[in-house]
Amino acid sequence: MRAPFLDFASAIQLLINGDATLGAIVKLSLLVTLSATALAALIGMPLGALVALTRFKGRSAVIVILNGLMGLPPVVVGLLVFLTLSRSGPLGTLGLLFTPTAMVAAQAILITPIIAALSRQVIEDLWTEYEPEFAALHIGTRQRITALLWDSRFSLITILLAGFGRAAAEVGAVMIVGGNIDGFTRVMTTSIALETSKGNLPLALSLGMILIAIIMIVNALAWSVRQWAERHAG
Amino acid sequence: MALNHIRKAVVVIALLALASPAFAQDKSIVVASTTSTQDSGLFGHILPLFKAKTGIDVKVVAQGTGQALDTGRRGDADVVFVHAKSQEEKFVTDGFGVQRFDVMYNDFVLIGPKSDPAKITGSKDINAGLKAINTTQSPFVSRGDKSGTHAAELALWKAAELNPATSKPTWYREIGQGMGAALNTAGSMNAYVLADRGTWISFKNKGDLGIAVEGDKKLFNQYGIMLVNPAKHPQVKKDLGQAFVDWVISAEGQNAIRSYKIDGQQLFFPNADQAAMKKAG
Numbered sequence: 114m115r116a117p118f119l120d121f122a123s124a125i126q127l128l129i130n131g132d133a134t135l136g137a138i139v140k141l142s143l144l145v146t147l148s149a150t151a152l153a154a155l156i157g158m159p160l161g162a163l164v165a166l167t168r169f170k171g172r173s174a175v176i177v178i179l180n181g182l183m184g185l186p187p188v189v190v191g192l193l194v195f196l197t198l199s200r201s202g203p204l205g206t207l208g209l210l211f212t213p214t215a216m217v218a219a220q221a222i223l224i225t226p227i228i229a230a231l232s233r234q235v236i237e238d239l240w241t242e243y244e245p246e247f248a249a250l251h252i253g254t255r256q257r258i259t260a261l262l263w264d265s266r267f268s269l270i271t272i273l274l275a276g277f278g279r280a281a282a283e284v285g286a287v288m289i290v291g292g293n294i295d296g297f298t299r300v301m302t303t304s305i306a307l308e309t310s311k312g313n314l315p316l317a318l319s320l321g322m323i324l325i326a327i328i329m330i331v332n333a334l335a336w337s338v339r340q341w342a343e344r345h346a347g
Numbered sequence: 348m349a350l351n352h353i354r355k356a357v358v359v360i361a362l363l364a365l366a367s368p369a370f371a372q373d374k375s376i377v378v379a380s381t382t383s384t385q386d387s388g389l390f391g392h393i394l395p396l397f398k399a400k401t402g403i404d405v406k407v408v409a410q411g412t413g414q415a416l417d418t419g420r421r422g423d424a425d426v427v428f429v430h431a432k433s434q435e436e437k438f439v440t441d442g443f444g445v446q447r448f449d450v451m452y453n454d455f456v457l458i459g460p461k462s463d464p465a466k467i468t469g470s471k472d473i474n475a476g477l478k479a480i481n482t483t484q485s486p487f488v489s490r491g492d493k494s495g496t497h498a499a500e501l502a503l504w505k506a507a508e509l510n511p512a513t514s515k516p517t518w519y520r521e522i523g524q525g526m527g528a529a530l531n532t533a534g535s536m537n538a539y540v541l542a543d544r545g546t547w548i549s550f551k552n553k554g555d556l557g558i559a560v561e562g563d564k565k566l567f568n569q570y571g572i573m574l575v576n577p578a579k580h581p582q583v584k585k586d587l588g589q590a591f592v593d594w595v596i597s598a599e600g601q602n603a604i605r606s607y608k609i610d611g612q613q614l615f616f617p618n619a620d621q622a623a624m625k626k627a628g
Contacts, residue, residue, distance in 0.1 A: 150586030200580055208582060210406060210423050211377055292377075292408035294393075310527030311386050312552030 134296070139327065142300040145213055145334075146281045154195030155250030155278055157225045158269065159243070161232025162258040165240055179233065182226030192217040198290065211292040219286040224276035231272040236261045267339055272334055281328055301327070370562055375404035377588045378425035379416075382525040387410035387545035387614055403587050406439055411494030411525065419443055419573075421570040422580030425588035428595075429544075430495035430570045438625070444573035448596050451604050451615040455499055455566040458530065458558035459485075460537040467557045476560040477507040484518045486528050486538035487511070491521030495568075500541045503565060514573045528554065543568055545614040570615070572596070596621075 164175060196202050198210040198218075209215045239261055247257055262269065284302035291298035293307060301324040308317035384390055385407055394405050405604040410418060412429040419427040420443045421625050425442065429435060439445045457476055459468060464486075465479040465554035480487055490497040490539070501512055511519035522532050526546040531611065533540035542550075560566075577583040594600045608614065 200582060206424070208581075211406065292406070294377075294406040294408060297404075297406050307386075309531070310382070310525050312527055312531060312550040313529075314552055 138299055138304055145216045146277060148217045149280050150273060150277045152221040152256030153225040153228050154273055158232045158262060162228040162236050162262055163235040166254060166257055167232045179226055179230045183230050186222055186225055187283040188285035190219055190223045191289035194290045196347040201213060211294060211298060213298055215290040216287045219290045223286060226281050227279060228272055228276045235265050235268045238267050270339055271336055274332055278328060349442055357367050374402055374408055374583050376425040377406045378426045378428055379408050379410060379418040380428040381415060381430060383543045383546045384410045386527050387549045389607055390472055393603040396603050399589055405591060411492045413493030419447045419575045425584045426574055426591055428572045432569055434566055439573060443579055444511045445576050447571045447573045448571045450572050450595055451617045452569045453615050455541055455568050456544050456558045457539060457560035458542050458548055458556050459539040461555045461557055462537060470560050471562040472562040473503055473560050473565050474507045477504060480539055481509050486518050487535055487540045488533040488540040490529050491523045493574060496526060496541060496543055520535060530607045549614055550610050550613055587621060
């Protein structure tokens with residue numbers, strides 16, 4: 114007998130029963146990815162703004178590298194973080210391998226270039242528009258960065274979502290640095306990989322649908338916030 | 348200014364996330380083990396019993412045997428629980444493990460498609476089975492990932508005086524993935540594949556696959572457990588790790604393993620050395 118294409122019944126049953134395990138997995142996925150996105154935004158946005166606003170030797174090279182790093186393979190990032198955090202690696206004494214913190218670090222490294230590169234583009238475009246005004250008012254670099262980040266905030270939300278989506282979807286890095294430990298470092302994507310390897314394809318696919326739904330919900334929320342903010346913005 | 352609030356919020360979110368209870372360390376050990384023990388559901392059965400008795404959380408990282416031993420060698424696990432005796436003995440001889448204990452066994456089975464192009468289904472002779480696959484050039488999926496099952500497969504080919512892993516004929520397909528992925532692949536290309544019985548019984552996507560060869564003594568599959576040597580890696584949680592090793596080979600742990608069944612079939616057969624069990628208390 115062939116298994117049904119989707120095992121929605123099981124997946125939805127798990128959801129309705131408020132399945133503790135599934136709930137914890139979803140929670141950890143969100144916690145890890147949101148933390149990574151926040152961390153990456155904290156580093157990536159000012160970095161993007163800085164590159165957009167300053168002129169220095171080798172700037173083109175920096176931009177090309179930044180853009181190129183948007184294509185960082187997750188599995189390579191995972192391997193590098195693994196080697197760094199392993200007990201035999203340079204940061205081994207911290208004991209962070211196979212913990213959610215390691216997963217946050219890997220995802221943050223993965224998406225920081227995405228956020229930095231896209232922020233640079235957005236801010237640079239806006240700057241071209243603002244430059245005469247800034248020059249006339251004698252505004253310093255720091256204030257320029259602040260003003261530009263604020264004025265491009267709606268575009269930056271979309272950039273954050275791009276980073277969030279990339280981090281939420283990846284499996285290679287978190288599998289290596291997290292170890293897919295049941296109840297501790299197992300997230301949606303590694304669960305899907307595990308169920309696939311157990312031959313539980315319908316359940317794996319249904320978990321995948323849930324993951325896509327979660328990403329949609331996060332995007333819908335961000336969209337609503339943006340709409341609301343635009344209506345209330347001066 | 349509003350941006351300042353956003354910036355503060357981001358910092359707070361990041362700090363909260365890093366400090367939240369999910370990230371807290373407690374009484375726990377990391378066990379590097381194999382996909383076969385994890386995917387078959389054995390750990391899901393025995394670990395809650397161990398936790399109830401000792402309060403110790405066991406975090407299992409499921410890898411191939413080769414990778415699991417490497418995880419131990421790097422000091423990233425406290426205990427290693429795998430199935431490739433010669434590699435395990437080398438691990439201990441090299442000083443990375445304290446002492447190796449037999450835990451349990453099951454057996455390997457040669458899985459094949461119902462169409463059975465090598466005409467070997469029902470045989471008990473793995474040697475003849477592999478030779479027939481070679482002669483008929485029937486597709487064969489190899490783990491190719493230095494796992495315990497991969498090591499066993501290579502040893503079986505060697506015993507049959509064949510060496511497809513080196514000569515790489517087109518019918519021999521190395522996929523470099525876990526047991527479940529190998530079974531999925533074999534199912535979709537009507538290939539033969541060597542699997543441990545535990546993973547096979549619990550595998551949910553059998554499709555047209557079935558057992559072709561089983562019951563040969565050469566298909567024996569022994570599991571062993573060892574504490575990573577604290578002398579090499581001082582951060583190893585020696586007492587908690589040893590408590591787990593002792594429990595697994597104790598009468599209680601062995602009974603827990605014996606009682607794990609799927610559809611009435613026992614998956615693993617405990618065989619810890621009685622003398623070692625007594626010594627471990």
